Amino acid sequence: MYKTPHNICKTSLFLFKTSSSISLHFQISVSSMAAAGGKSRSKGNLFVLCLSLAVFIRSAGASWEDHRYNVGDPVPFFVNKVGPLNNPSETYWYYDLPFCRPDQVIKKESSLGEVLNGDRLTNARYKLNFREDKDSESICKKTLSKEEITKFRDAIKKDYYYQMYYDDLPLWGFVGKAEESMETINETEPRYYLFNHIQFNVIFNQNQVIEISAFSDPSYVVNVTDNAETEVEFMYSVLWGGTPVHFGNRMDKYLKSSLLPHHLELHWFSIINSVVIVVLLVGFLVTTFFRTIKNDMIKYSQKDRQEDKEEVGWKNVHGDVFRYPPYKSLLCGVLGSGIQLLILVLFIFVLAFMGAFYPHNRGAVFSSLFIVYALTSVVAGYTSSSLHTQWGGMLPIKNMLLTLFLFPGPLFVIFSVLNTIAIIHNATAALPFGTILLILLVWILVAFPLLIAGHILGRSTTNEFQAPCATKRIPSDIPPLSWYRRTIPQMFLAGFLPFSGILIELRYILTSLWGHKIYTIYSILFILFIILIIVTMFLSITLTYFQLAAEDYKWWWRSVLCGGSTSFFVYGYCCYFYAKSQMTGLLQFSFFFGYNACICYAFFLMLGTVAFCTSLRFVRHIYRAIKSE
Structure with missing residues (x-):
């Protein structure tokens, strides 16, 4: 039984289901890549694949056993990055600013998603042992040079913030503040003050950390307005408190703040607005369009009427409507890539509904996009090859290469330019060479073979395209079109x-x-x-x-x-x-x-x-x- 292009979506979904037996329980890191596979007991389907990836992503987050501490136990604390508040993509390594460094700087091994997210977690001098209060604990004393003063002052001018992680919980704070006072009325710029004391408030439940927040004490500041060497002592305090909140609900704080309840009505208004537009559009077009086409089909089906023997309108082009389009290989590549991206988006929604993307799960979305895109290459290969074969396309290798590079090609070109700019700025958004090599290897060793497999399967299982109407040998002339029937006006509408x-x-x-x-x-x-x-x-x-x-x-x-x-x-x-x-x-x-x-x-x-x-x-x-x- 032949397959027609409008069945490609169903067949592609079937192929995607068959690929679900591939094991997803592997971890990709910057320094190493390991893969472990096993035979699936089930026949494999889309739900199993979604569940496997969701479990894989969630396994990188918080769990009961990994986050239990006794009194006095050290709790993992990492500093991450700094950057201007208004430029979220412009982030730098935390120690690019002259904060107090530990004796030995150790960078935490990052997953691929964390690196793509611009995270660079590093150890710090802060020691927030479990349930140990501290008051004005000194981190270090140092004399800031003129260059270091300039760095801090420029950071405060741009509203730099810092990000840290404590027991996988994020916390933020500002580097300093700018103040205008009576003394600065006649000055061209305000005075800039560096915060040198952080107050950590940590909330726990039994032997687990539930919440943490950081506040910069405004009474502990250092004036960095002038370019003069300045003595500064960085300090911090820790205050612990109990809560009945369960460990499994500790991310609800970030979830609730992200929902913005006072804006939630606007989101539903957006839905109502969209539904109203759809209803009005569909109602208007249904009453006019379907009535018109129904009348046309009734008229064209009545052959016994003398006035209807001459074909006009859309009936007149029945011998040309299924004439294959130009640039068939390119069109097949577009359709193959489009089906792949559509499945990718639907897959991401499934993972989101399964709770894989809880707030501040570092790099979960990027990891999911990367893995799912590689695995769905088989769908793109099959769809493109199947259509190309049905339409009598020549040069199948050309079609396969177009499908392979149609989306990743422009993406890689843009990425190369942006990554070069990030390297010049020394930003954390710049991917290391090892990460780029890892991405290329996964693309070559996973995505490319799957696309080839789909391409071969599409050519071997697809028969000739069956059109309802025969195609004329000589193309008919297209009459002059009104301006509103041309491509650009229709694209606008x-x-x-x-x-x-x-x-x-x-x-x-x-x-x-x-x-x-x-x-x-x-x-x-x-x-x-x-x-x-x-x-x-x-x-x-x-x-x-x-x-x-x-x-x-x-x-x-x-x-x-x-x-x-x-x-x-x-x-x-x-x-x-x-x-x-x-x-x-x-x-x-x-x-x-x-x-x-x-x-x-x-x-x-x-x-x-x-x-x-x-x-x-x-x-x-x-x-x-x-x-x-």
């Missing part, structure tokens, strides 16, 4: 309507991606994603029909461009978001626009694929339903 449905929520998403907020309302995000898919599908059907009604049968690429056009509006909003933000500097500018371009490109491929699959199914349906000559 197809992109604007879905974009208007996600506009409100898009602000919160960008604030989470490029700020210090945590987005955890995955249910709302998933609903909006489904609405986006539905609107894209419906608009694709509508625009394809009106294109065929104008006797323009070149709908293949048009459907992809119209479906993916929402990404251009999203990128335009990103530009607006940056202009309204307080982000500055070349590093933050390049990271913001570079990686947002990658995200929007992924959405273009994904939504373009959704639109194409919908249009193909629709076109096959209407031409199968009529009585063609």
Whole structure:
């Protein structure tokens, strides 16, 4: 039994299920990579794969046995990074500022996700033993040189914050403060003060740490306004207190703060706004569009009427509508990559609902994206190869290479430029050579072989494309089109309507991606994603029909461009978001626009694929339903 392109999604999901027997219980680190596999007892399905990856991710987080302490036991404490508050991508190693270093600086071994997240955990001189109070404990005394004073002053000017981790719990604080007083009225700049005393408040339940917070004591400051050597003593205090909160609920604090209850109504308003737009759009188009197409099909099916013998409109192009598009290899690569990215997004939602991405689980999202993308390469290979074979495509190797590099290629080019900029700035966002080599090895040893396997399977199990209508030898001429029926106006309409449905929520998403907020309302995000898919599908059907009604049968690429056009509006909003933000500097500018371009490109491929699959199914349906000559 032959397979047609509109069945590719179902077949691709089946292939993805069969790949779930691959063991995911392996840990990828900067210094080493180990893989362990085992035979699965079950037949393997999507749920098992999601569960395995969720367990793998959660295993890197908090657990009961790893976080039990006796009184006086040392508790893991790491300093991470510093950076300007308004530039979240611009972070530096904690000891790039002249804080007190331990006698031997030891960097904690980081997972791949932590490195991609820009985390560089290092030991510190702070000793916060379990349930031991301390009062003004001295870390060190040092004389700050003029250069060190300048570093601290510049950091305070830019509102530098620091991040630390205590028992896998994050805490933050500011490096210093700028103050304007009566003494500085006639001065051009305020005075800058360095905080040299931190108050740690730790809350415990029996033998486990539940919560920690850090406060900079405003009465302990050092004036760093002038370039003069200054003696400073860094100190800290620790105060312990009990709580009935269970260890398993200790992350609820970050979860509740991320939800922002007073903003939650706005999120639901965004959902209501999107639903109203969808209902109005669908209601309007259903009453006009489906009535029109129903009348057309009734008219074209009645052959006994003399006035209907001459074919017009979309019926007139039945001999050209299934003519294969130009650049078939490229289109197949787009569709293969789009299906892969669509499965990737759905997989991430499943993991989010399973609780894999609890707040401040360092690098969990990046690790998941990397692993799932590599494993779903088999789907991209199969989809692209299957369509390429059905459409009679030549040069299968070219098709395979296009599929292989279509998304990772531009991503790698942009990454190379951004990583070079990060290296020049000595930022933690710069990936070490070992991490880059590790990513390339996983891509070569895992993603590439899986894509080849899918490619071979697609060519060997796919038969010839079966069109409902025969294709003419000579292409028909396309009549002149009105301006509103051309590609650009249709792309504008197809992109604007879905974009208007996600506009409100898009602000919160960008604030989470490029700020210090945590987005955890995955249910709302998933609903909006489904609405986006539905609107894209419906608009694709509508625009394809009106294109065929104008006797323009070149709908293949048009459907992809119209479906993916929402990404251009999203990128335009990103530009607006940056202009309204307080982000500055070349590093933050390049990271913001570079990686947002990658995200929007992924959405273009994904939504373009959704639109194409919908249009193909629709076109096959209407031409199968009529009585063609």
